[in-house]
Amino acid sequence: MYSIFAAGITLFSIVQRTTAQEVTTDSVSDAFTQARVVPDVLRSFEPQGVLEVVFTDPSTSNQIRVTPGMNLTPAQTANRPNFGVSGLPPSFAPQSFVLAFIDPDAPTPSNRTLAQVRHLLGGDFALEGQLNETTPLLANKSEAITEYLGPGPPPGSGPHRYVVLLFNQNTTPNQTFPSVSASFANSTTPRIGFNVTRFAEETGLTGPVAGTFFFVAPEGASSSSSSSASGASTASTATTPRSVSTTSPSTPTNSLAPATGSNAATSNMGVSLVALMLAVTPLIFL
Numbered sequence: 621m622y623s624i625f626a627a628g629i630t631l632f633s634i635v636q637r638t639t640a641q642e643v644t645t646d647s648v649s650d651a652f653t654q655a656r657v658v659p660d661v662l663r664s665f666e667p668q669g670v671l672e673v674v675f676t677d678p679s680t681s682n683q684i685r686v687t688p689g690m691n692l693t694p695a696q697t698a699n700r701p702n703f704g705v706s707g708l709p710p711s712f713a714p715q716s717f718v719l720a721f722i723d724p725d726a727p728t729p730s731n732r733t734l735a736q737v738r739h740l741l742g743g744d745f746a747l748e749g750q751l752n753e754t755t756p757l758l759a760n761k762s763e764a765i766t767e768y769l770g771p772g773p774p775p776g777s778g779p780h781r782y783v784v785l786l787f788n789q790n791t792t793p794n795q796t797f798p799s800v801s802a803s804f805a806n807s808t809t810p811r812i813g814f815n816v817t818r819f820a821e822e823t824g825l826t827g828p829v830a831g832t833f834f835f836v837a838p839e840g841a842s843s844s845s846s847s848s849a850s851g852a853s854t855a856s857t858a859t860t861p862r863s864v865s866t867t868s869p870s871t872p873t874n875s876l877a878p879a880t881g882s883n884a885a886t887s888n889m890g891v892s893l894v895a896l897m898l899a900v901t902p903l904i905f906l
């Protein structure tokens with residue numbers, strides 16, 4: 621009797637583990653609806669492949685594979701991730717793609733007046749090489765329109781959704797995406813107040829053909845047990861909150877706060893840069 625019970629528990633936990641890892645186009649689509657990414661960001665979403673976003677935790681060098689709706693910390697997402705996509709029909713193989721990584725919850729989920737915020741926007745991604753043995757890597761062939769900015773929701777905010785979408789680019793072989801995007805989003809376009817649906821319409825994108833999302837809570841408010849003291853000293857530079865100025869939308873390169881300019885900041889600098897940012901009033905965290 622006991623052994624049957626134990627076997628049941630074991631089987632149950634194996635099934636749990638397996639299903640927890642398995643991401644399908646259906647499970648992604650369900651997760652988007654459950655978290656209201658549809659309709660907040662997209663009118664509808666019918667993924668044709670599974671988008672993989674893989675972060676490298678700066679304090680442990682561990683790879684973190686994003687599954688839809690998972691909780692991550694600002695530290696874990698500080699560095700630009702790698703992207704891959706699996707399961708797309710073969711007809712997609714020769715095509716180029718646009719990646720958009722946005723925050724629809726800025727400055728907070730209950731006040732979205734600054735949304736959407738672009739955390740990365742780039743085109744001319746192609747399936748090239750491998751993310752791992754089974755998943756093709758998405759490699760880019762042109763400069764990002766908006767370079768990666770790690771999540772940094774403001775203190776006191778609820779967790780933000782960070783949504784990563786892969787679109788078909790639909791350009792001719794001689795066209796690069798920055799030339800198509802130029803009049804709609806370019807290096808001087810503020811990160812805030814973006815609308816990825818409108819942008820896709822303006823630039824002739826189709827899809828999204830794949831996507832994922834995750835949550836990040838403000839530094840210190842994390843529900844994750846990984847934000848323990850052990851990683852604090854090494855993580856402190858990477859966890860400096862990211863912010864964007866709202867005052868000078870015409871300033872080139874999206875007006876990153878000085879604190880975010882260098883990844884080589886020492887931990888001492890981290891503290892003084894936070895103080896500096898607090899002194900500069902119009903800065904907001906995204």
Ligand SMILES: *[C@@H]1O[C@H](CO)[C@@H](O)[C@H](O)[C@H]1NC(C)=O
Pocket residue numbers: 727731732733734904
């Ligand atoms: C919403 O956020 C904006 C930008 O930070 C702020 O100016 C505004 O006062 C906020 N509105 C409310 C109702 O909190």
Ligand SMILES: *[C@@H]1O[C@H](CO)[C@@H](O)[C@H](O)[C@H]1NC(C)=O
Pocket residue numbers: 741742743760761762763764765767
């Ligand atoms: C593509 O790669 C180059 C160099 O590796 C980088 O500077 C550029 O910003 C990248 N584009 C995107 C969209 O990440």
Ligand SMILES: *[C@@H]1O[C@H](CO)[C@@H](O)[C@H](O)[C@H]1NC(C)=O
Pocket residue numbers: 672685752753754755
């Ligand atoms: C490769 O990546 C996919 C998606 O991230 C994952 O499902 C699969 O288990 C990985 N395979 C190996 C051998 O790591």
Ligand SMILES: *[C@@H]1O[C@H](CO)[C@@H](O)[C@H](O)[C@H]1NC(C)=O
Pocket residue numbers: 792793794
């Ligand atoms: C692309 O560029 C090449 C060389 O510049 C040219 O020969 C070709 O006709 C162009 N193709 C299209 C579709 O414009």
Ligand SMILES: *[C@@H]1O[C@H](CO)[C@@H](O)[C@H](O)[C@H]1NC(C)=O
Pocket residue numbers: 802803804805806807808809810
């Ligand atoms: C850059 O994008 C803005 C829209 O954000 C647009 O008004 C401006 O004309 C664009 N600049 C160029 C050089 O196309």
Ligand SMILES: *[C@@H]1O[C@H](CO)[C@@H](O)[C@H](O)[C@H]1NC(C)=O
Pocket residue numbers: 660815816817818
């Ligand atoms: C984004 O643009 C689309 C298409 O123009 C529009 O239907 C939608 O309401 C806009 N979304 C937001 C949040 O403004």
